[in-house]
Amino acid sequence: MITRRKLLIAGIGAPFAAQAQPLTCGTMTERQTAGPYFKPNSPARASFEKSANAPTLVVSGMVLSAQCKPVAKALLDFWHCDEQGAYDNSGFRYRGHLFTDAQGRWSLETIFPAEYPGRARHIHVNVQAPGKRILTTQLYFPGDKRDGLYRDSLVIRVARKEPKRIEGGFDFVVEA
Numbered sequence: 001m002i003t004r005r006k007l008l009i010a011g012i013g014a015p016f017a018a019q020a021q022p023l024t025c026g027t028m029t030e031r032q033t034a035g036p037y038f039k040p041n042s043p044a045r046a047s048f049e050k051s052a053n054a055p056t057l058v059v060s061g062m063v064l065s066a067q068c069k070p071v072a073k074a075l076l077d078f079w080h081c082d083e084q085g086a087y088d089n090s091g092f093r094y095r096g097h098l099f100t101d102a103q104g105r106w107s108l109e110t111i112f113p114a115e116y117p118g119r120a121r122h123i124h125v126n127v128q129a130p131g132k133r134i135l136t137t138q139l140y141f142p143g144d145k146r147d148g149l150y151r152d153s154l155v156i157r158v159a160r161k162e163p164k165r166i167e168g169g170f171d172f173v174v175e176a
Contacts (some may be wrong), residue, residue, distance in 0.1 A: 013128055024127040025068035029120060029172045030153050042077055045096040048110040054083035059139070060107035061169045063100045063127060065176035070104025074174065077126040078108055085116030112166055120144040129176040139170055141173045 050056060063074040077097040081087050088094060094113070100106045115121050121144050127135045139157050156168040 011083075013064060019054065021036050024172055025064055026066050027173060028066060029127070029135055029137055029174060030151055031135060032149060032151075032154070034126070034136045035138075037089060038079065038124065038126075039089070039092070039095060042079065042095040042097045044098065046098045046106075046108055048094050048096060048108075049073060051083045051111045054111040054114065055163065056109065056165045057112045058109045058165070058167045059123075059170060060105065061107065062104045063129065063172045063174060063176075065129070066106045066173060069176070070100070070102075071129045071174065072100060072102045072104060073101040074104065074106075074172075074176075075126070075128045076100070076106055076172075079125075080110070080112070080113040080123040081116060083111055083114050085114040113133050115144075115146075118147060120146045120150045122149075123134045125172075126170045127174050129174050132175045135172065135174050137172075 012166040014073040063076070065071055075097060076099070079087070079095040082094055094110060096108075097108060100107065110123075113121055113123060121141050122138045124136075124138050127137070138149065138154060140150050142155055142158055144150065154170075156170050158166060158168040
């Protein structure tokens with residue numbers, strides 16, 4: 001069985017060790033609202049456009065079952081606001097979907113989304129293991145507790161933060 005402790009001991013998770021939240025595979029990732037800006041049929045892509053006005057954000061992780069088994073071919077559909085706090089409701093800017101690999105791993109390269117009034121900085125995501133129910137949730141950033149939806153259990157583990165690039169991780173636990 002793969003556990004966060006084994007990954008950290010093996011050194012695979014070393015970049016995330018300082019801020020890693022304990023992973024309890026029996027605990028499913030918390031559900032949250034999709035909000036008003038979800039659009040179906042996003043393009044398949046693991047890299048969204050870049051912006052001169054926002055740092056690059058690279059987030060990666062795994063999709064796991066409650067038994068800590070990697071979930072291959074899980075669908076992850078992401079959407080978030082742009083560098084000015086606006087969602088693209090006519091196109092697919094900062095929207096896209098990808099699938100996990102055979103080991104349940106995923107990675108997304110995008111921008112660090114802007115703040116907008118009343119909300120903590122966040123990224124929306126739908127996660128679905130093959131043939132199972134969709135988990136809709138939101139990912140947050142450390143210390144940005146500016147609204148009632150923010151949950152510590154949904155915080156991205158930031159491993160490196162530089163002015164032009166932020167790297168972090170998040171593991172989803174879903175019905176599989």
